[in-house]
Amino acid sequence: MKTLVRGEKIKLSDLTALTQLQIEINVTSSFEIDITCFGLNEEKKLRDDRYMIFYNQLQSPSNEIQLQAHRSGGGTFFIDLSKLPISVQHLVFTATIDGNGTMGMVSSGSFIIKANGEPILTYSFNGNDFKNEKAIIMTEIYFKDVWRVSSVGRGFDGGLGALLKDFGGEVAEEQSQPAPQAAPLPTAPSAPISSKKILLEKKMEVQAPKILDLSKKAKVSLEKVGLQNHNAKVALCLDISGSMSGLYRSGKIQEFAERILALGTRFDDDGSIDIFLFGANGHEAGELTIDNFNGFINQLIRRYPLEGSTYYGKVMKMIRQHYFGSASKRSQPISKEMPVYVMFVTDGATFDEKDTISHIQNSSYEPIFWQFMAIGKSNKGLKGRGFFRAFQSDFTFLEQLDNLSGRYLDNADFFSVEDPQHISDNELYDLLMKEYPEWVKAATAKGLIHKQFSRLGS
Numbered sequence: 001m002k003t004l005v006r007g008e009k010i011k012l013s014d015l016t017a018l019t020q021l022q023i024e025i026n027v028t029s030s031f032e033i034d035i036t037c038f039g040l041n042e043e044k045k046l047r048d049d050r051y052m053i054f055y056n057q058l059q060s061p062s063n064e065i066q067l068q069a070h071r072s073g074g075g076t077f078f079i080d081l082s083k084l085p086i087s088v089q090h091l092v093f094t095a096t097i098d099g100n101g102t103m104g105m106v107s108s109g110s111f112i113i114k115a116n117g118e119p120i121l122t123y124s125f126n127g128n129d130f131k132n133e134k135a136i137i138m139t140e141i142y143f144k145d146v147w148r149v150s151s152v153g154r155g156f157d158g159g160l161g162a163l164l165k166d167f168g169g170e171v172a173e174e175q176s177q178p179a180p181q182a183a184p185l186p187t188a189p190s191a192p193i194s195s196k197k198i199l200l201e202k203k204m205e206v207q208a209p210k211i212l213d214l215s216k217k218a219k220v221s222l223e224k225v226g227l228q229n230h231n232a233k234v235a236l237c238l239d240i241s242g243s244m245s246g247l248y249r250s251g252k253i254q255e256f257a258e259r260i261l262a263l264g265t266r267f268d269d270d271g272s273i274d275i276f277l278f279g280a281n282g283h284e285a286g287e288l289t290i291d292n293f294n295g296f297i298n299q300l301i302r303r304y305p306l307e308g309s310t311y312y313g314k315v316m317k318m319i320r321q322h323y324f325g326s327a328s329k330r331s332q333p334i335s336k337e338m339p340v341y342v343m344f345v346t347d348g349a350t351f352d353e354k355d356t357i358s359h360i361q362n363s364s365y366e367p368i369f370w371q372f373m374a375i376g377k378s379n380k381g382l383k384g385r386g387f388f389r390a391f392q393s394d395f396t397f398l399e400q401l402d403n404l405s406g407r408y409l410d411n412a413d414f415f416s417v418e419d420p421q422h423i424s425d426n427e428l429y430d431l432l433m434k435e436y437p438e439w440v441k442a443a444t445a446k447g448l449i450h451k452q453f454s455r456l457g458s
Contacts, residue, residue: 001119023079033073038094039091103133208293233341236260248297346374408446
């Protein structure tokens with residue numbers, strides 16, 4: 001077995017002819033340490049966040065990299081070098097501190113490469129090799145004519161955020177750069193992952209595990225339609241007419257709001273969604289966040305008592321003004337970096353159908369998508385189909401929005417549920433992505449969304 005010292009490099013072919021390897025990592029300390037493998041391109045940048053393998057993403061797209069066991073300070077990776085896409089030429093293994101502590105306080109660390117279960121290479125370190133760093137690159141396996149190994153031992157004072165920035169994170173704020181020539185990945189290439197999104201997940205793990213669990217379910221639905229790296233603002237628009245009273249008292253709206261917040265954490269990295277209300281009037285009601293979601297709806301209804309009628313158009317005007325500065329008539333498209341996904345929840349018809357139609361038509365020139373969900377039994381409802389027509393609600397107007405004329409793009413979808421608690425999380429997220437992905441494609445093609453911010457596969 002070969003023992004490397006810090007900074008030493010060696011060809012893997014000098015140790016083994018095999019391309020399937022096991023990587024065993026162990027860092028001993030009194031505080032929490034996360035182990036991660038970053039799959040980087042030739043320029044050592046993370047061009048696809050599916051190749052960041054850690055406790056919350058255990059394998060790469062084709063299982064070329066797998067985290068088969070993990071714990072604080074330790075993990076066992078399986079690597080198949082022969083299956084890696086040509087765009088992944090560096091595998092960088094890192095340790096980052098979650099919370100207090102520095103790498104100078106680490107008792108010991110080891111990095112072992114095995115082939116066929118037999119150790120072929122080891123690299124060891126301890127706290128004396130570092131000072132105040134919050135993250136380190138332990139070892140790197142990289143391709144330069146042949147696969148090689150380097151015992152890096154490099155530290156970063158800024159922890160995970162510094163690592164991600166070094167690997168090209170948060171470039172959504174910069175101009176897109178031409179991708180290096182490489183074989184295409186199985187799906188459309190995605191942007192480098194934002195360090196804020198990773199830090200948000202770590203925050204949810206500690207502070208809002210319920211939202212994190214829902215977020216993981218939302219991710220599955222997004223991956224089905226190629227939107228796992230899509231960026232958008234999410235707004236939840238809630239009916240506060242008197243007929244909604246029982247739904248609020250039962251806690252069903254609180255639970256539903258949490259599910260939409262979880263979707264928002266997949267689309268954006270700020271851990272919040274915007275809340276709008278409508279009844280007789282429209283209201284901007286602030287933000288629902290991973291910091292304030294517990295009991296949020298009860299507090300909301302105390303601030304905004306239920307009202308006696310229902311007007312969609314008033315709040316739609318407010319939403320358009322909030323995101324685009326105007327709710328005027330439009331005949332030309334406007335473009336934004338991030339589209340807006342509006343989850344619009346109601347249990348009854350509106351008194352202002354004409355105004356609602358006008359806002360749907362004019363907003364079709366804006367990067368905004370209206371997802372209507374009615375609560376009640378409906379002829380078109382996906383829940384409660386076995387009930388007699390006489391007991392069903394009249395959502396005819398909402399059903400007609402799918403075929404509304406006079407629009408630049410079809411920018412609305414509708415479904416109904418008899419009871420929001422009776423639809424599973426997975427089924428809900430699938431329904432929320434029924435028409436939106438096609439709208440994203442069309443909106444990007446027609447210039448409503450800046451192309452560099454659309455992650456949907458063609």
